[in-house]
Amino acid sequence: MILSHHNTFKRKAFKAKVIMKNLRSHHTIKPSYIREILQAATNTEVISLAGGLPAESSFPVEIFREATSRLLDDPTALQYSTTEGEHALRHWVAKRHKAESSQILITNGAQQAMDLVARTFIEAGDKVVVEVPAYLGALQVFQLARANIISIVQTPTGPDLEQLESAFQQRPKLFYAVPDFHNPTGCCWTGETRREVVNLAEKYGVMIMEDAPYRELRYSGLSLPSLYELAPEQVCHIGSFSKVAAPGLRLGFLCAGSHGQDQLISQVALVKQATDLHSSTFCQRLLLSYLKEPLYSSHIHKLQNHYRHRRDTLISALQRCLGSKVNVSCPEGGMFLWPTLPGVNTDELAKQALKKHVAIVPGSVFYPNQAIAANDKMRLNFTHATADLLIEGVERLSGVINTM
């Protein structure tokens, strides 16, 4: 009996191995290190500066509470809908981007928009240009598409244009760009860089994937034109409602093509249809209840004030506690600081800091190629923790740095 049981176990283990042998060879997709840190940071004693979470206190809870009952009076809010998205939501996005509704596809957050564009355009081995350091979620998308990633360096004004041009000469399919408040660096491209990048993209016929989840989170300085506004024929503009409304709805969008050219959206929508039919009807309608003026503008205004205060609190705390041990510049928007700690290995710091119940993300994880990684940088989020916790987090962190 025991023997037979043992045999059954061996037989099952063997079979499972057979199935797992069938896996596609995309083992290059690593579980996001940030997700692991976030997991550790769910311990309530940990102060997390690691994630990219918006403040829960900023969610439009009361608006949603008021809206849900009314929405449910129409049971089609729970029915299947169209792949492209709810018409009123597409219309709202189109208006803000000076586009037509037919140029908008509603997606499950910006992440899905990236993935769908990649699946529509990228063949295995195609070249994709990425500024480094880079958003990990984008790297995962391009790794899944088996793209050949060409890294170029980011300067304080945007991508290094010489490197960009020589990358474009290698005939890449796509350039992944985050012009507004880059994750992790906070960098905002200058107006001049934006114009030069779209000129280069036009010259070499490269499509730009413009990832703009933080565009509305500007706390100082003047808003600059999006790459899509500069060259709609050349740019797939990707937006998110996770930072301005709520991530739990999982809603974002793709805006692409110029007026009268909806072929691109049609092609991406075909891929979305095969992928998950459409995004949640109920979440789309719930979101629409909040996208009303002056409600929306006033909410964004409050959010900006809220996050500006937290950004300034975190910078002051770093300067007060670490003095000349830290170099930090002030981003004009977004969710992150990207300080340098000269001489400190931040991989080691992240491990030590977690023991003292503060979570940060070491800079090295944002580089697809570890050899060129900046090991003395770290990413600190300032939108999720309260001002008091930001200060306490920095105090704990500086305690750890002083013992290293």
Next chain:
Amino acid sequence: MILSHHNTFKRKAFKAKVIMKNLRSHHTIKPSYIREILQAATNTEVISLAGGLPAESSFPVEIFREATSRLLDDPTALQYSTTEGEHALRHWVAKRHKAESSQILITNGAQQAMDLVARTFIEAGDKVVVEVPAYLGALQVFQLARANIISIVQTPTGPDLEQLESAFQQRPKLFYAVPDFHNPTGCCWTGETRREVVNLAEKYGVMIMEDAPYRELRYSGLSLPSLYELAPEQVCHIGSFSKVAAPGLRLGFLCAGSHGQDQLISQVALVKQATDLHSSTFCQRLLLSYLKEPLYSSHIHKLQNHYRHRRDTLISALQRCLGSKVNVSCPEGGMFLWPTLPGVNTDELAKQALKKHVAIVPGSVFYPNQAIAANDKMRLNFTHATADLLIEGVERLSGVINTM
């Protein structure tokens, strides 16, 4: 001025063409014909027997209405969540499938579960076995993955086992199976067929993708074991909440692996993370408010009575209006009838019927290979239209058939 305007237009059209030239070569994905018919059927004068929509009157609107306000008291309902899904929801699914939570991944409907499994396992050119006629959404998934589709014939008891074995001898990666109330045929595999199929799959080391969206919609006969219950190591079981709760939430799940083997789910979750981070937190928690006993069982019971009545109404109407011109068998569950109209070309019938404001789906669209398509079959949905409209729809349809 006019000339320059004209040039700008030409320049833009040229650029758009350059971008569109970059499309991947998956033009094999055709827009679903059903979606086109559904579009036409949104005309309120059209009686639609074409779609696969559940009855809106069956949605748990009052339960959701009561739950939302309470859910919103906890703002984490709107926050980012884990890729695998809300723990309580995974636990609920696991319990019903005699699995562990770690073997469950929550997805955006069953469609996404299919796509994620395909992306995790299928390389371009890999063979996938499919019973025909087949669910179009699955064909789209396999076409997007560039699989090589091997069609086998479906008999009234399930797949033709001789054809299945010779297909398995060609070393396919996967067999796509819908054992419970197949779309479009309504076929329910016998217990014997189920056991023989898993034996063959074990013998040849083929993974089974078991698509079971209609499993709970049984109106007569006894429930049979799922393929997953018979051979958990061999089967990726895919379920949906669209038919038993509401499609607008876009929630389904993957249940895979046997106890203690969560490697498969981990791999698929990595792909989901790159795809859209996670499914809507809010929709998952809303769904959980409804998945409570005895609430859930009583809701399913009502749904079964409701749909049984509509199925029987549609069959009676067909027999009364069309007599010997129609052969229709009574499915034990699901959402569709699959009648034969000997001598009638249903492609032509569908076009003519739409002019008389009744929408049906011709059988041919469910065949990946038009050459073997059954042109005298049609798919009729009985879950969405009311009993009165089902009767009027059949009367209109028989009017059209009599003039053909």
